[in-house]
């Protein structure tokens with residue numbers, strides 16, 4: 001029997017009053033794969049990720065993570081997941097080490113000091129561990145946020161713009177790190193991004209969202225071929241502007 005999908009979303013709908021933010025989404029993400037949710041502002045990416053994390057209640061449809069229903073039984077599986085978003089800040093006065101310790105304790109991480117030391121070595125945080133989290137540069141904060149997202153060695157990672165605010169060299173290094181982590185752990189990664197380079201490099205599949213619906217769903221190279229374009233950015237513009245005359 002094949003293992004259950006890491007993430008499975010079926011007929012998912014979210015209404016905010018009269019606004020239908022997510023309109024009947026169905027997709028599954030396999031363990032060991034990286035999928036991008038791509039779409040313009042307001043396409044429904046954050047709402048979808050919120051429902052997958054069990055933070056936003058669906059109006060209809062189902063979400064399961066590692067075989068567990070996220071509406072009814074999310075506490076059974078939250079410790080096997082994690083997320084990163086540049087929009088979620090850590091307490092500023094706590095040092096990086098203190099923040100990572102708090103999150104590690106929340107997740108019940110064993111040998112937490114050893115885990116923080118390993119992450120610091122991997123993500124080049126040694127010089128930052130005893131500095132207040134609020135005093136870091138945007139790029140340093142992104143690296144710390146990634147350490148937080150990896151603290152419990154999650155099997156499912158939800159990432160919002162994982163390389164936002166990073167210079168190209170550091171962004172490339174973080175992408176490599178995420179790829180190695182995914183392959184070693186067999187983790188499933190779902191990311192929302194506006195950075196097409198990031199998506200092309202990191203993702204084996206792209207789900208293009210528009211007004212809460214799936215416009216297209218394929219590997220980055222396949223989408224580029226399908227739309228007769230030279231890169232994903234041009235495909236994105238085609239989808240956002242409603243040009244759908246795909247090549248085949």
Ligand SMILES: Nc1ncnc2c1ncn2[C@@H]1O[C@H](COP(=O)(O)OP(=O)(O)OP(=O)(O)O)[C@@H](O)[C@H]1O
Nearest residue numbers: 016019020021039040041042043044045046047048
């Ligand atoms: N809490 C809320 N209350 C009311 N409407 C909301 C709420 N959250 C999102 N929306 C609406 O739902 C739609 C989808 O928003 P969502 O934030 O999911 O899109 P997004 O693709 O993540 O956009 P962005 O790229 O701008 O972050 C938008 O029309 C938005 O205004």
